[in-house]
Amino acid sequence: xxxxxxxxxxxxxxxxxxxxxxxxxxxxxxxxxxxxxxxxxxxxxxxxxxxxxxxxxxxxxxxxxxxxxxxxxxxxxxxxxxxxxxxxxxxxxxxxxxxxxxxxxxxxxxxxxxxxxxxxxxxxxxxxxxxxxxxxxxxxxxxxxxxxxxxxxxxxxxxxxxxxxxxxxxxxxxxxxxxxxxxxxxxxxxxxxxxxxxxxxxxxxxxxxxxxxxx
Amino acid sequence: xxxxxxxxxxxxxxxxxxxxxxxxxxxxxxxxxxxxxxxxxxxxxxxxxxxxxxxxxxxxxxxxxxxxxxxxxxxxxxxxxxxxxxxxxxxxxxxxxxxxxxxxxxxxxxxxxxxxxxxxxxxxxxxxxxxxxxxxxxxxxxxxxxxxxxxxxxxxxxxxxxxxxxxxxxxxxxxxxxxxxxxxxxxxxxxxxxxxxxxxxxxxxxxxxxxxxxxxxxxxxxxxx
Amino acid sequence: xxxxxxxxxxxxxxxxxxxxxxxxxxxxxxxxxxxxxxxxxxxxxxxxxxxxxxxxxxxxxxxxxxxxxxxxxxxxxxxxxxxxxxxxxxxxxxxxxxxxxxxxxxxxxxxxxxxxxxxxxxxxxxxxxxxxxxxxxxxxxxxxxxxxxxxxxxxxxxxxxxxxxxxxxxxxxxxxxxxxxxxxxxxxxxxxxxxxxxxxxxxxxxxxxxxxxxxxxxxxxxxxxxxxxxxxxxxxxxx
Numbered sequence: 167x168x169x170x171x172x173x174x175x176x177x178x179x180x181x182x183x184x185x186x187x188x189x190x191x192x193x194x195x196x197x198x199x200x201x202x203x204x205x206x207x208x209x210x211x212x213x214x215x216x217x218x219x220x221x222x223x224x225x226x227x228x229x230x231x232x233x234x235x236x237x238x239x240x241x242x243x244x245x246x247x248x249x250x251x252x253x254x255x256x257x258x259x260x261x262x263x264x265x266x267x268x269x270x271x272x273x274x275x276x277x278x279x280x281x282x283x284x285x286x287x288x289x290x291x292x293x294x295x296x297x298x299x300x301x302x303x304x305x306x307x308x309x310x311x312x313x314x315x316x317x318x319x320x321x322x323x324x325x326x327x328x329x330x331x332x333x334x335x336x337x338x339x340x341x342x343x344x345x346x347x348x349x350x351x352x353x354x355x356x357x358x359x360x361x362x363x364x365x366x367x368x369x370x371x372x373x374x375x376x377x378x379x380x381x
Numbered sequence: 382x383x384x385x386x387x388x389x390x391x392x393x394x395x396x397x398x399x400x401x402x403x404x405x406x407x408x409x410x411x412x413x414x415x416x417x418x419x420x421x422x423x424x425x426x427x428x429x430x431x432x433x434x435x436x437x438x439x440x441x442x443x444x445x446x447x448x449x450x451x452x453x454x455x456x457x458x459x460x461x462x463x464x465x466x467x468x469x470x471x472x473x474x475x476x477x478x479x480x481x482x483x484x485x486x487x488x489x490x491x492x493x494x495x496x497x498x499x500x501x502x503x504x505x506x507x508x509x510x511x512x513x514x515x516x517x518x519x520x521x522x523x524x525x526x527x528x529x530x531x532x533x534x535x536x537x538x539x540x541x542x543x544x545x546x547x548x549x550x551x552x553x554x555x556x557x558x559x560x561x562x563x564x565x566x567x568x569x570x571x572x573x574x575x576x577x578x579x580x581x582x583x584x585x586x587x588x589x590x591x592x593x594x595x596x597x598x599x600x601x602x603x604x605x606x
Numbered sequence: 607x608x609x610x611x612x613x614x615x616x617x618x619x620x621x622x623x624x625x626x627x628x629x630x631x632x633x634x635x636x637x638x639x640x641x642x643x644x645x646x647x648x649x650x651x652x653x654x655x656x657x658x659x660x661x662x663x664x665x666x667x668x669x670x671x672x673x674x675x676x677x678x679x680x681x682x683x684x685x686x687x688x689x690x691x692x693x694x695x696x697x698x699x700x701x702x703x704x705x706x707x708x709x710x711x712x713x714x715x716x717x718x719x720x721x722x723x724x725x726x727x728x729x730x731x732x733x734x735x736x737x738x739x740x741x742x743x744x745x746x747x748x749x750x751x752x753x754x755x756x757x758x759x760x761x762x763x764x765x766x767x768x769x770x771x772x773x774x775x776x777x778x779x780x781x782x783x784x785x786x787x788x789x790x791x792x793x794x795x796x797x798x799x800x801x802x803x804x805x806x807x808x809x810x811x812x813x814x815x816x817x818x819x820x821x822x823x824x825x826x827x828x829x830x831x832x833x834x835x836x837x838x839x840x841x842x843x844x845x
Contacts, residue, residue, distance in 0.1 A: 462693025471685035
């Protein structure tokens, strides 16, 4: 089952990247660098999926003390942090030639950066606690506090600044880009979510094996 | 009523220990004085520049003091081997959380009053009409910091690299509180009425409610062992 | 004497990293019974105590107190316990009296002032009642811990070296209180590596060696020397 997921992820990713770098139209003002968006946006959105899963798995763990839920939260956190990190990096690579700066403190970027640091802290907490049961409990609490904090971060940062590209995918009125941009974007989004699921599945398997070996 | 008594006895115990040992209070007072000097040396000359950065600098002082104070929340338990006693205390552990929170809040408000007083005196600031609004913002902001800080202090109390982990966990989560308080303070010091920063105040209120409720609900889990 | 089984340890194992400290320990204590657990330093006595005190989880096996599993239902177990371990649970900047009042209130007890004074008097601390604990010796702190536990009147007492650091008068008092608690139906586990006074209170002796209980016998009329011989014999065999 996990292997199938891997193949599907690889196939979707291949398709997505071909579409992004081959099929999708060259952007008029930004040039080819804009194609990074097809990787950058899905990375960020997939990381949001990762953090939602982390929050839900943490809640399930606290209620049912199911070790599987804890492993899912752990794996999701790891993959999520990796995706956000890559998302920020690709965003910077896109940003420098396009808008002249590696980084700005606009609302979207700031929120994502805070998210990144919060979940790095989550992994740090895991790393410093030796007792696996205590680590699971504390990280579950942290995961829930962080998840509940996200809307507060979002609003406070948004009110503080607004500069980022207005969201084109999730605007109330609907997507306004053309279909030739939308399809590669959606395919890549799907590809990255499947990739996330594949990484998490493998990581959970590894965590379960480690837990069983230690028992 | 036993719940309230247990919370109160924890708060009483912390304040009594603090009043007699004065360890944390002394550290915080000296730290605040130090901050004052540093700010004066780096910013003092130019009055306009000072006025512009004052809200940020003030809250920087508050936050750094908070990190110091909150990080030490369970220090007395750890040093005197009383941590196990808290773990084994029967009943709802959130009473311990509320007691600790009350103690922390009291301590932090005292130190913040001192820092604010020092700022007013040494930087010749006229608080005037801003004071009532400022008090509201400071109270709500401090509650937000203390609410999560007390929870995280319990989580990191027995962990390796506690001194590093505690601020790393606390600060990102506290960004909404930091933004709201600094922005509101800025507006208030410029003479705006409290109503003009209503959205920030509401955010602080929402944050405080969320933080306290989540902490009360999860403290039992943290103090399980 | 009440014969209800209160403490039940079944095949408990505890591994720290790769080191098995407890390797299949089984023990039973009935209401009104006191068991003295003997063992060398590092034998795992404190580990077993902590598991029963819900401070550690067993790697395998189960331990129940009054029917509640210590690993799965610690909250049900804790109100029944009175624990005196190595840490004294005392705040140096509070007085002895204040310390007792604090722990009693935190434990949900309705400790009146006379109860507190009586408890302090019982351990011989009535004159130091209003002195800060910072000025206490280790023995005095230990006595304060015992007073704390006595106030609570627990159903199960877990004591780590209870008689260590006590003078004659305090030892006599402790013996008396432990006997009274036994008569009231409490179950006692006393952990020690010496063969002193606690034997007088114990109804059974158990020896922990090599991660297991290698001897579990009624104390009967065994004297300190007999016990020492028995211990040496069984502990040597296990190693």
